[in-house]
Amino acid sequence: MxxxxxxxxxxxxxxxxxxxxxxxxxxxxxxxxxxxxxxxxxxxxxxxxxxxxxxxxxxxxxxxxxxxxxxxxxxxxxxxxxxxxxxxxxxxxxxxxxxxxxxxxxxxxxxxxxxxxxxxxxxxxxxxxxxxxxxxxxxxxxxxxxxxxxxxxxxxxxxxxxxxxxxxxxxxxxxxxxxxIFNSSLKDQAEQMLTKRKEKASTFALLSQKLEIPINLSTNAPNITPIPLVKISRTPPKKPITKHNSMEYLIKDIDYKNINKIITMSGTTMEKTARTYYLNNEEELRDHLLATLNTHYENATGETFRKIGKTDILIEFENKAAFIGECKIWHGITQFNEAIQQLCNYSTWRDGKVSLVVFNKKNKNFQGILKVVKDWIDSSTKSYSMVLPNVWQCKFYRSDMQVEIDLNIAVFDLYVDESQFKDIRKNNN
Structure with missing residues (x-):
């Protein structure tokens, strides 16, 4: 070179x-x-x-x-x-x-x-x-x-x-x-660009004030609270030292929470523009999530072989533990149970933190889906906390390995009433 x-x-x-x-x-x-x-x-x-x-x-x-x-x-x-x-x-x-x-x-x-x-x-x-x-x-x-x-x-x-x-x-x-020199002026340039862009949006703000309708966006909107990219601190290789720590294989809670936060923010964005995504299949929806994750983690991969079968999202940490994620389209509680089992089949004893992402495309009664999922969580998990009305962080007991794992469940609504508009993509297919 x-x-x-x-x-x-x-x-x-x-x-x-x-x-x-x-x-x-x-x-x-x-x-x-x-x-x-x-x-x-x-x-x-x-x-x-x-x-x-x-x-x-x-x-x-x-x-x-x-x-x-x-x-x-x-x-x-x-x-x-x-x-x-x-x-x-x-x-x-x-x-x-x-x-x-x-x-x-x-x-x-x-x-x-x-x-x-x-x-x-x-x-x-x-x-x-x-x-x-x-x-x-x-x-x-x-x-x-x-x-x-x-x-x-x-x-x-x-x-x-x-x-x-x-x-x-x-x-x-x-x-x-x-x-x-470039870095030293970057923040000032960013502020100038943001200020000019905000001035162009003055018409929007003026109309909001005139109509007495407040601009009230969800705090989960990714463009309102951006996630700074993590700067990796690197040092040259040194002679490895043998460690005897039985818990070293577990990924850190902060990484697990950050991954789930990125997925939630990405899913929320997809809900806001459901017409863009409602025709996508499971693999295409998974790829949208991966595209976002790959801006934060260098080794996020999809359809990576893991134990048996293939998992939708896999992020390895230090070649030890992994984040395992599965994306599914809602077809009822039976398939939901199968997705949970699929997560268990793909994960090993090292993978104690997993996530299931569910997309609704066909059911106009999204609240009904949330209730079915909530009932399953009440009956099938040891404990849980509701992060958002559509996101739960659960403690799930794997009887096959007799271990307790962290299970994050997020459900997003991509239902679109197709009778209300004409989608040219269907004609192209």
């Missing part, structure tokens, strides 16, 4: 600003009028700021291998019958350098740059809790490594690498400086 040459940094940061502008412009009038600017500034900063590159040079790993080295034959200039290059036995030392930050910065050409070629043999972006890394190689002949000069081979190799790597550090310093 070639570094610092793909995109002009000026264009990259301008594009980041344009993306933020587009998101703000896409807000509805009622959303911008009611939104909390401070919360939105934090949200937009967490989403569009560019994390500078941090090098962990003290954790650099070296590897050593034999290699055939191609050397230029200086006699070729005087005698064209001489080969231009000749091969000799040598060695290659690979330097694996760990880093954290936005990997896009390695592609940018900053306004201040060094005229040189920068490249990496292998490049890996940060992922989950793991740092990214890139590798550089230096070739040596046998004579260079085994010379009898005063400087020892390890010192020579390190000193030569330091001299070679200093230009990389300088270029990283330059792109970091531009990222920090």
């Amino acid at each position: 070639n570094f610092f040459s793909t995109t002009e940094s000026r264009l990259y940061f301008s594009n980041q600003k344009s993306k933020m502008q587009s998101e703000i412009n896409s807000l509805y009038d009622n959303e911008i009028v009611n939104c909390n600017f401070e919360e939105w500034k934090e949200y937009l900063y967490s989403k569009y700021s560019v994390a500078p590159i941090t090098l962990f040079e003290e954790s650099t790993e070296k590897s050593f291998r034999e290699k055939t080295i191609k050397k230029y034959n200086s006699f070729h200039r005087f005698n064209r019958h001489e080969p231009e290059y000749y091969n000799i036995a040598g060695y290659c030392i690979t330097f694996k350098i760990y880093y954290n930050g936005n990997p896009d910065l390695f592609k940018l050409r900053p306004s201040s740059f060094i005229l040189d070629r920068f490249s990496s043999i292998e490049f890996q972006s940060p992922f989950n809790d793991k740092c990214g890394y890139f590798t550089l190689e230096r070739d040596y002949t046998k004579e260079e490594l085994l010379n009898d000069k005063s400087e020892s081979s390890p010192e020579m190799v390190q000193n030569q690498f330091e001299n070679y790597f200093k230009n990389y550090r300088e270029m990283i310093k330059n792109v970091n400086k531009e990222a920090e």
